[in-house]
Amino acid sequence: MRLKVRKFQLKAGKPIAFVHQKDAEKLNINVGERIEISYKDSMTIGIVDVVSGFIKSGEIALSEQITNKLKLKSKYVNIGLGEYPKSTKFLKKKLNCIPYKKSEIKKIINEIVKGSLTEAEVAYFISGINYCGMNLEETKYLTEAIFESGKKIKWKQKNIADKHSIGGVPGNRTTPIVVSICSAVGIIMPKTSSRAITSAAGTADVIESIAKVNLSIDELKSVVKKTGACLAWGGSLGLAPADDKIIQTSKIIRIDPEPQLLASILAKKLSVGSKFVLIDIPHGSGAKVSLSKARSLKDKFIKIGKKLGLKIRVLLTDGSQPIGNGIGPILEVRDILKVLRREDSPKDLENKSLKLAGELLEMVGKAKNGKGRKKALEILNSGKAYKKFEEIIKAQSGSFKYLEFAKYKHEIKFKKSGKVKSINNKDINYLTRLTGCPLDKKAGIYLHKHKRDKIKKGETIITIYSESKHKLNQALNFYKIQKPIRLG
Amino acid sequence: MRLKVRKFQLKAGKPIAFVHQKDAEKLNINVGERIEISYKDSMTIGIVDVVSGFIKSGEIALSEQITNKLKLKSKYVNIGLGEYPKSTKFLKKKLNCIPYKKSEIKKIINEIVKGSLTEAEVAYFISGINYCGMNLEETKYLTEAIFESGKKIKWKQKNIADKHSIGGVPGNRTTPIVVSICSAVGIIMPKTSSRAITSAAGTADVIESIAKVNLSIDELKSVVKKTGACLAWGGSLGLAPADDKIIQTSKIIRIDPEPQLLASILAKKLSVGSKFVLIDIPHGSGAKVSLSKARSLKDKFIKIGKKLGLKIRVLLTDGSQPIGNGIGPILEVRDILKVLRREDSPKDLENKSLKLAGELLEMVGKAKNGKGRKKALEILNSGKAYKKFEEIIKAQSGSFKYLEFAKYKHEIKFKKSGKVKSINNKDINYLTRLTGCPLDKKAGIYLHKHKRDKIKKGETIITIYSESKHKLNQALNFYKIQKPIRLG
Numbered sequence: 001m002r003l004k005v006r007k008f009q010l011k012a013g014k015p016i017a018f019v020h021q022k023d024a025e026k027l028n029i030n031v032g033e034r035i036e037i038s039y040k041d042s043m044t045i046g047i048v049d050v051v052s053g054f055i056k057s058g059e060i061a062l063s064e065q066i067t068n069k070l071k072l073k074s075k076y077v078n079i080g081l082g083e084y085p086k087s088t089k090f091l092k093k094k095l096n097c098i099p100y101k102k103s104e105i106k107k108i109i110n111e112i113v114k115g116s117l118t119e120a121e122v123a124y125f126i127s128g129i130n131y132c133g134m135n136l137e138e139t140k141y142l143t144e145a146i147f148e149s150g151k152k153i154k155w156k157q158k159n160i161a162d163k164h165s166i167g168g169v170p171g172n173r174t175t176p177i178v179v180s181i182c183s184a185v186g187i188i189m190p191k192t193s194s195r196a197i198t199s200a201a202g203t204a205d206v207i208e209s210i211a212k213v214n215l216s217i218d219e220l221k222s223v224v225k226k227t228g229a230c231l232a233w234g235g236s237l238g239l240a241p242a243d244d245k246i247i248q249t250s251k252i253i254r255i256d257p258e259p260q261l262l263a264s265i266l267a268k269k270l271s272v273g274s275k276f277v278l279i280d281i282p283h284g285s286g287a288k289v290s291l292s293k294a295r296s297l298k299d300k301f302i303k304i305g306k307k308l309g310l311k312i313r314v315l316l317t318d319g320s321q322p323i324g325n326g327i328g329p330i331l332e333v334r335d336i337l338k339v340l341r342r343e344d345s346p347k348d349l350e351n352k353s354l355k356l357a358g359e360l361l362e363m364v365g366k367a368k369n370g371k372g373r374k375k376a377l378e379i380l381n382s383g384k385a386y387k388k389f390e391e392i393i394k395a396q397s398g399s400f401k402y403l404e405f406a407k408y409k410h411e412i413k414f415k416k417s418g419k420v421k422s423i424n425n426k427d428i429n430y431l432t433r434l435t436g437c438p439l440d441k442k443a444g445i446y447l448h449k450h451k452r453d454k455i456k457k458g459e460t461i462i463t464i465y466s467e468s469k470h471k472l473n474q475a476l477n478f479y480k481i482q483k484p485i486r487l488g
Numbered sequence: 489m490r491l492k493v494r495k496f497q498l499k500a501g502k503p504i505a506f507v508h509q510k511d512a513e514k515l516n517i518n519v520g521e522r523i524e525i526s527y528k529d530s531m532t533i534g535i536v537d538v539v540s541g542f543i544k545s546g547e548i549a550l551s552e553q554i555t556n557k558l559k560l561k562s563k564y565v566n567i568g569l570g571e572y573p574k575s576t577k578f579l580k581k582k583l584n585c586i587p588y589k590k591s592e593i594k595k596i597i598n599e600i601v602k603g604s605l606t607e608a609e610v611a612y613f614i615s616g617i618n619y620c621g622m623n624l625e626e627t628k629y630l631t632e633a634i635f636e637s638g639k640k641i642k643w644k645q646k647n648i649a650d651k652h653s654i655g656g657v658p659g660n661r662t663t664p665i666v667v668s669i670c671s672a673v674g675i676i677m678p679k680t681s682s683r684a685i686t687s688a689a690g691t692a693d694v695i696e697s698i699a700k701v702n703l704s705i706d707e708l709k710s711v712v713k714k715t716g717a718c719l720a721w722g723g724s725l726g727l728a729p730a731d732d733k734i735i736q737t738s739k740i741i742r743i744d745p746e747p748q749l750l751a752s753i754l755a756k757k758l759s760v761g762s763k764f765v766l767i768d769i770p771h772g773s774g775a776k777v778s779l780s781k782a783r784s785l786k787d788k789f790i791k792i793g794k795k796l797g798l799k800i801r802v803l804l805t806d807g808s809q810p811i812g813n814g815i816g817p818i819l820e821v822r823d824i825l826k827v828l829r830r831e832d833s834p835k836d837l838e839n840k841s842l843k844l845a846g847e848l849l850e851m852v853g854k855a856k857n858g859k860g861r862k863k864a865l866e867i868l869n870s871g872k873a874y875k876k877f878e879e880i881i882k883a884q885s886g887s888f889k890y891l892e893f894a895k896y897k898h899e900i901k902f903k904k905s906g907k908v909k910s911i912n913n914k915d916i917n918y919l920t921r922l923t924g925c926p927l928d929k930k931a932g933i934y935l936h937k938h939k940r941d942k943i944k945k946g947e948t949i950i951t952i953y954s955e956s957k958h959k960l961n962q963a964l965n966f967y968k969i970q971k972p973i974r975l976g
Contacts, residue, residue, distance in 0.1 A: 253612050
């Protein structure tokens with residue numbers, strides 16, 4: 001079918017072709033399917049969006065990725081039914097739980113990066129991994145394929161270290177503290193973090209409330225050169241574009257298949273050039289994983305890490321309740337500063353950070369085995385960690401000037417006295433998202449009590465902060481219905 | 489985030505919102521995700537397409553489905569992160585193989601129809617069914633939900649009958665023959681068929697080469713009133729929009745999960761008001777299903793059909809090789825006409841059609857048990873079936889005038905003598921698609937030999953017809969590489 005090209009300067013990052021509804025019917029093609037678009041001797045694949053109205057029947061609007069690839073100079077292209085990319089065949093294989101070959105995984109990841117797999121195909125890929133799993137070899141191949149698909153950062157130094165938490169625990173903002181402690185004694189920590197996926201805020205969202213986090217690779221290198229560390233958002237660096245895409249599609253139904261989780265973390269550690277990697281796996285009721293799952297993950301992290309030449313330690317930590325008091329970007333920054341400034345800090349956040357920092361200090365040889373925590377506390381008490389954090393934030397064009405709360409607040413008080421029996425992480429995350437997080441940096445909640453704390457009648461359990469009354473009420477309603485905190 | 493609305497008269501059939509790349513980054517949203525779009529007190533959900541160039545940062549382009557729903561009169565809307573539709577939660581449940589409740593299936597199907605599930609979510613739904621299956625109750629609920637989501641056709645008569653093949657066998661065009669034979673003796677057959685999914689041509693594609701198949705419900709009723717039958721395309725009738733959408737997404741990786749197959753077929757039979765349903769399950773090497781799978785499907789069809797008040801017979805037929813000689817729309821019409829006109833017809837196509845027609849005649853009481861085939865042959869020999877077919881085609885604005893082959897042809901000859909050992913259905917389907925089918929109605933292949941036929945050196949085994957030399961060569965190359973026909 002010959003169609004007239006309407007130019008729209010689409011830069012959708014994938015090869016989109018807008019086809020008129022009538023033409024789509026003639027060709028029996030639908031949204032998300034592929035067509036072959038040809039001009040002279042060039043042919044490329046477009047993913048169809050069916051529209052009517054903004055182009056006429058007989059016309060086609062093409063994204064720049066397509067027009068550039070075709071070197072289009074004419075006003076007309078020919079379109080036909082698109083063949084499936086090679087990797088589609090492999091996807092089907094996994095639906096029958098047949099393990100992927102190395103070359104197949106590489107092909108799938110490359111096609112995800114090129115944008116030639118549709119949303120639905122990526123979902124099938126994820127489902128396959130979710131149902132059938134991947135053996136250690138496959139997971140290693142997946143890690144390598146994701147690593148190779150993106151940019152890499154190289155360093156002259158050897159003591160490049162990294163930490164990572166698998167997430168799921170509200171307020172668990174140990175990263176800035178651990179990075180500050182460790183880099184204060186010369187460990188190089190080019191830390192990249194993610195934004196919130198299912199939680200109320202990711203480390204990148206939190207740091208973004210006080211500094212620039214979407215650094216280019218050059219900017220990141222410059223910050224690390226200056227300060228020995230950074231606290232950047234991983235997403236803007238192009239380190240693992242395949243992984244970003246897979247996470248986008250997984251997040252739709254909030255699944256996180258184990259092989260993808262392993263590969264995603266390890267590939268990013270390879271990309272930033274880390275040699276020493278400490279992984280925090282919070283487990284328990286309300287955490288992402290149970291203790292037995294955490295143990296199995298630990299085992300896999302260590303085995304695959306070894307295959308990839310990484311030195312890995314894995315800590316299984318208590319993930320059964322939120323950590324710290326503030327949940328939400330600015331609220332979490334305030335907790336971090338309390339710990340670093342040696343003010344009246346949330347002890348759970350401080351202790352966990354010291355434990356993690358201590359392990360890293362031991363791994364890299366900055367402390368003897370068993371003495372890491374003590375060393376970490378010394379660094380913290382000396383004020384060096386706070387100074388380092390200040391340096392990093394400054395190098396990332398940030399400051400601690402603006403730390404106020406959101407406009408509206410509401411205090412939730414308990415009507416009975418008792419002892420806190422449980423705090424549901426997922427509900428707390430959701431509640432905090434309803435306040436406007438992570439977009440509204442000043443929104444969030446302050447959790448006054450933790451598990452096993454005693455509470456008196458009329459005492460405040462949670463303070464909600466929000467930029468709008470509507471969101472405040474939404475959060476409050478959710479709290480009333482869901483009751484995320486239960487007394488014993 | 490407040491955005492200026494650019495009007496584009498998008499009628500995409502789903503709520504699409506084009507968001508500028510910069511704004512999407514700020515909001516941390518990606519292609520295919522949901523946003524909440526609000527104006528005054530109205531709020532609706534949009535599915536995001538990220539673009540740059542054809543709208544500016546700060547602008548948003550909305551499909552009519554959205555602007556209508558919002559009753560938008562302002563130039564500005566507010567957008568925020570979209571909550572997930574309820575059914576997303578159910579989708580995740582099935583990923584853990586937990587059976588769906590009736591209400592959950594209904595909700596999912598309704599949201600698929602409204603377009604509020606993304607492509608990826610539909611893919612997750614399909615994956616879930618594919619891996620975990622569905623029990624009989626669930627499959628019944630799925631059938632009812634699909635049936636209820638669409639339009640229904642009602643009839644005064646009681647002897648409404650239907651036939652259906654699960655497909656996969658090239659050239660298996662028994663439907664027009666069976667419909668012509670049965671409706672010639674007064675059985676009402678409002679037959680709707682699909683277009684090619686994985687095969688080279690569906691019955692709708694074949695009939696479309698000589699008549700109009702995209703009938704409205706009124707047109708379909710008028711054709712049936714006039715002739716007692718029709719041969720329409722099911723897709724334009726809106727009978728089972730949920731099913732259409734699910735098939736679109738399944739077809740991407742060419743899977744056809746059993747519960748979906750059962751529900752899809754049975755829902756459509758309910759929609760056209762059928763009481764008697766004959767189902768053809770071709771099985772064997774190269775067919776969609778093995779004999780044991782065919783037996784299990786038969787059992788399920790009958791059990792679920794009973795729950796739904798349908799009278800069902802299921803035939804297990806040989807699906808190990810193509811049926812008839814012509815494969816491709818016009819080529820298949822020529823075979824059908826040979827059978828109906830009592831010319832030198834492909835005996836396999838004729839025999840299978842007589843068998844199926846005979847069963848239907850028995851089911852509806854037009855022949856005694858065991859005497860159906862004989863009765864069918866009488867009708868065929870009497871010329872009444874041909875006359876009926878002519879009537880139907882004429883009522884659908886068609887004729888038998890244009891039955892020529894495509895412009896280019898190539899004869900593939902065998903270099904050795906021997907006996908045909910196997911003909912691979914999938915390869916033959918793919919080969920035929922490469923010739924340009926089903927879009928190029930005159931393209932396709934003529935299969936001169938079948939399994940167990942003797943062939944002499946230099947004899948033609950396949951003639952390829954195509955509208956372009958390029959496609960002809962593509963098909964020929966595929967033949968050479970794949971060798972779909974093997975000698976014993």
